[in-house]
Amino acid sequence: MSELSKQPVADRAEYNAFFPSEYSLSVYTAPKTDYNGVKFSQPYSGDKYKVLVIATDERYLKMQNGKLFSTGNHPVETLLPMLHIHKAGFEQEIATLSGNPAKLEMWAMPQEDEAVQEIFQTYLPKLQSPHKLADILAEVTAPDSPYLAVFIPGGHGAFSGIPESAEVKQILDWALANDKFIITLCHGPAALVAAAEDNRFPFTGYQLCVFPDALDEGANLDIGYMPGRLPWLVAERLQQLGMTVLNDGITGQVHRDRQLLTGDSPLAANALGILAADTLLEATK
Numbered sequence: 001m002s003e004l005s006k007q008p009v010a011d012r013a014e015y016n017a018f019f020p021s022e023y024s025l026s027v028y029t030a031p032k033t034d035y036n037g038v039k040f041s042q043p044y045s046g047d048k049y050k051v052l053v054i055a056t057d058e059r060y061l062k063m064q065n066g067k068l069f070s071t072g073n074h075p076v077e078t079l080l081p082m083l084h085i086h087k088a089g090f091e092q093e094i095a096t097l098s099g100n101p102a103k104l105e106m107w108a109m110p111q112e113d114e115a116v117q118e119i120f121q122t123y124l125p126k127l128q129s130p131h132k133l134a135d136i137l138a139e140v141t142a143p144d145s146p147y148l149a150v151f152i153p154g155g156h157g158a159f160s161g162i163p164e165s166a167e168v169k170q171i172l173d174w175a176l177a178n179d180k181f182i183i184t185l186c187h188g189p190a191a192l193v194a195a196a197e198d199n200r201f202p203f204t205g206y207q208l209c210v211f212p213d214a215l216d217e218g219a220n221l222d223i224g225y226m227p228g229r230l231p232w233l234v235a236e237r238l239q240q241l242g243m244t245v246l247n248d249g250i251t252g253q254v255h256r257d258r259q260l261l262t263g264d265s266p267l268a269a270n271a272l273g274i275l276a277a278d279t280l281l282e283a284t285k
Contacts (some may be wrong), residue, residue: 006224008067017060017068018106019117021224028225031112033076034270035083040277044089046282049148050084051183051280052140053078053094054168055102055130058156063228072103075154076110076266077186081151083119083135084273088281090148094123095166097161099132104111108266129188133167141174148176148280154186154211154266159231165192170229174200175259179284183276185254186211190234196241207257209264210235210247 004026008018020028020135028088049274060068078083082092094103104127142145150171152158162168172195175182184191189210195202213233220226235245247253254272261279 006222008224008227010066011070014060014070016066016135016223017070018227019070020226024220024223024225025107027223028187028266029108029110031108031110032256033080033110033113033116035080035113037113038084038087038193038277039087039274040281043087044281046284048146049090049280049284050146050148051090051092052150052171053092054133054150054152054162054171055094055096056155056160056161056162057096057098057100057103057125059103061156061158061159062231063226064231065228067227069156069226069228071156072105073153073157074186074266075104075106075108076116077103077155077188078153078154078271079116080120080269081153081183081185081273081276082123083115084277085151085280086119086122088277090280092123092151093131093136094124094126095131095136097133097165099130099135102127102130103157105157128150132182133165135173137170140171145178147180148283149181149183149276152182152184152191153275154184154188156187156188156226156230158187161244162191165194168194173202179259179260181259181276181279183261183272185268185272186265187234189262192213193237193241201241203238206260207244207246207255208238208262209247209253209255209268210238210262211265212247214248215250
């Protein structure tokens, strides 16, 4: 039996673009997740509260060597937390910066996981026809806003435009000022950079879990998961801004610091979903 290649695979849809290597996908993806049901006793039965999901609309991320990484939002990191939030009784609205369809890393989709496939089909119309974030900004941040939380999924697609978005900054500022919840994991915390302004960063002093830079600078290159080095490193940037990273590796660790809920990787998606569901349900009591 031949060994799987560690060379990134050319994406024939775009010049100089690459998918992860076959070997890296054998290491990082699986046909099923660790989802084994919800943990809360009673879902939310009202219709007042919703959750905003900010997804990426960009497929390609330019690396330091000029190559393009064919990426997006990681489906496990997106859909497992959404599954727990959905089953907890909260409707979710999906938005992208442009209003163009959300991009998922379909090569990481757990095809044999019935629960994930079900929630994917449930929200597929919204993923394909999301709101333009600027168009719903006034509703989200209104004094009588129905939104209880914002969820920003991971995947390297979270690097594309979201950390520089003025609209994302307004959402984060609104959440912090109004005790709304911010839920994110893996590379999703790159979005928090949007809140930085001049010498002020509202998350200074917060603790979080995030994907380790050491893997993006090491194993992810060595096994061909990415075709080059990232334009910048998320944990390094957040630490420079005054946050404390709790994890060194990826073990599925999650953490809540005030209204910020984070997880370290796809391995944390189920646990973060459980934490998010419990937190949101408690907030509605």
